[in-house]
Amino acid sequence: MNQNQNKSNILGGPEIITERDIRLAILNILEDSEEEKRIAENERDKTKAIINNLADGLIIINGENRIFLINPQAEKLLRVRQEEIGGEVLSDLIKFSSLEKLAGLLVSKKELFREELILKEPKELILEVTTTTLPRREEKIVILRDVSREKLIDRMKTEFVSFAAHQLRAPLAAIKWAIKMFLEGDLGKVTKEQRGFLEKTYQTNEKLILLVNDLLNVTRMEEGRYLYKPILADIVKITQSVIDSYKEGIQKKKVKFELKKPKEKLPEVLVDLEKIKLVIDNLLSNAIKYTPSDGKVTITIARAKKEIEFSIKDTGIGIPKDQKEKVFSKFFRGTNALKTGAEGTGLGLFITKNIVEAHEGKIWFESEEGKGTTFFFTLPIPSNLTTRK
Numbered sequence: 169m170n171q172n173q174n175k176s177n178i179l180g181g182p183e184i185i186t187e188r189d190i191r192l193a194i195l196n197i198l199e200d201s202e203e204e205k206r207i208a209e210n211e212r213d214k215t216k217a218i219i220n221n222l223a224d225g226l227i228i229i230n231g232e233n234r235i236f237l238i239n240p241q242a243e244k245l246l247r248v249r250q251e252e253i254g255g256e257v258l259s260d261l262i263k264f265s266s267l268e269k270l271a272g273l274l275v276s277k278k279e280l281f282r283e284e285l286i287l288k289e290p291k292e293l294i295l296e297v298t299t300t301t302l303p304r305r306e307e308k309i310v311i312l313r314d315v316s317r318e319k320l321i322d323r324m325k326t327e328f329v330s331f332a333a334h335q336l337r338a339p340l341a342a343i344k345w346a347i348k349m350f351l352e353g354d355l356g357k358v359t360k361e362q363r364g365f366l367e368k369t370y371q372t373n374e375k376l377i378l379l380v381n382d383l384l385n386v387t388r389m390e391e392g393r394y395l396y397k398p399i400l401a402d403i404v405k406i407t408q409s410v411i412d413s414y415k416e417g418i419q420k421k422k423v424k425f426e427l428k429k430p431k432e433k434l435p436e437v438l439v440d441l442e443k444i445k446l447v448i449d450n451l452l453s454n455a456i457k458y459t460p461s462d463g464k465v466t467i468t469i470a471r472a473k474k475e476i477e478f479s480i481k482d483t484g485i486g487i488p489k490d491q492k493e494k495v496f497s498k499f500f501r502g503t504n505a506l507k508t509g510a511e512g513t514g515l516g517l518f519i520t521k522n523i524v525e526a527h528e529g530k531i532w533f534e535s536e537e538g539k540g541t542t543f544f545f546t547l548p549i550p551s552n553l554t555t556r557k
Contacts, residue, residue, distance in 0.1 A: 407467060429468075496531075
């Protein structure tokens with residue numbers, strides 16, 4: 169470097185870049201690249217380790233509907249290998265016997281879903297299939313969870329409850345009729361004190377019979393054999409027959425009651441008469457039970473497009489906000505309901521929800537603690553009747 173060049177640099181002129189500078193810059197870039205590559209490889213290895221060690225099966229399907237990845241657990245559940253199906257189009261997977269049902273399900277369902285899939289061979293396997301997507305990515309993720317053991321345990325519990333309830337039914341009925349014979353004087357006169365004890369025993373036995381019947385209803389539902397005789401019926405007439413059975417209770421409780429029905433005749437709905445009566449009975453019983461004296465219960469029946477909508481509104485104790493999610497659960501009773509001392513098994517709303525949904529209807533509620541509750545349910549109008557006015 170000559171003297172003039174040095175002066176130029178000192179005075180702030182253009183700096184001369186040497187070959188050594190260029191080499192150093194390139195080495196720095198390469199080092200940065202290697203570091204980024206190492207970080208990316210570490211992240212990839214971590215992700216791979218997580219995927220491979222998941223307890224659930226995992227399948228990733230790319231934007232072209234081809235199998236991109238299948239983890240070891242999914243391979244084990246479906247009895248296939250990544251090498252066999254990697255890159256295969258979903259619709260072509262039917263050639264694998266163990267994948268035929270899953271492939272059919274994934275091809276037929278355009279939206280995200282969660283559904284159970286039962287595979288029969290080589291032994292019964294029940295999979296919970298859930299699909300999801302990655303944010304801003306075209307890949308679809310399929311999660312396979314083996315719920316066979318859970319379902320077996322549930323089935324065993326249902327069978328035990330069913331067996332126990334059936335065994336209790338006969339002796340409870342015998343006790344009921346024996347006590348009734350005493351109360352009616354068929355076995356001789358009883359004193360006033362004896363009658364008091366017998367009446368309390370009779371009432372307790374009735375509660376046990378109600379519990380047994382509710383347990384049997386639950387087990388029948390879980391076994392899928394609950395709706396027996398669906399017929400076309402008038403929901404207004406069904407409701408009126410249930411109301412008539414509660415007239416004495418409504419008067420005794422001094423609750424104001426109103427039935428609002430449309431002026432025009434509603435189309436008939438396809439229902440199991442006994443079961444839909446039980447739905448209305450459960451809802452009306454709760455409304456009366458949890459509404460204080462001088463409160464009000466209002467039933468409204470109306471047509472809503474292709475459905476009949478039933479609602480029952482009360483001015484009762486309401487449902488606590490933090491307990492609303494549990495309302496339709498088995499054996500649930502609100503803390504404020506327990507404080508009232510009102511009797512109940514905690515199965516009524518669970519049974520009600522299952523009956524409505526078995527009729528392809530919907531059920532929901534609105535409630536505010538201390539101000540009352542409104543339960544709604546809908547029943548579909550048969551398609552050949554929806555055009556009628």
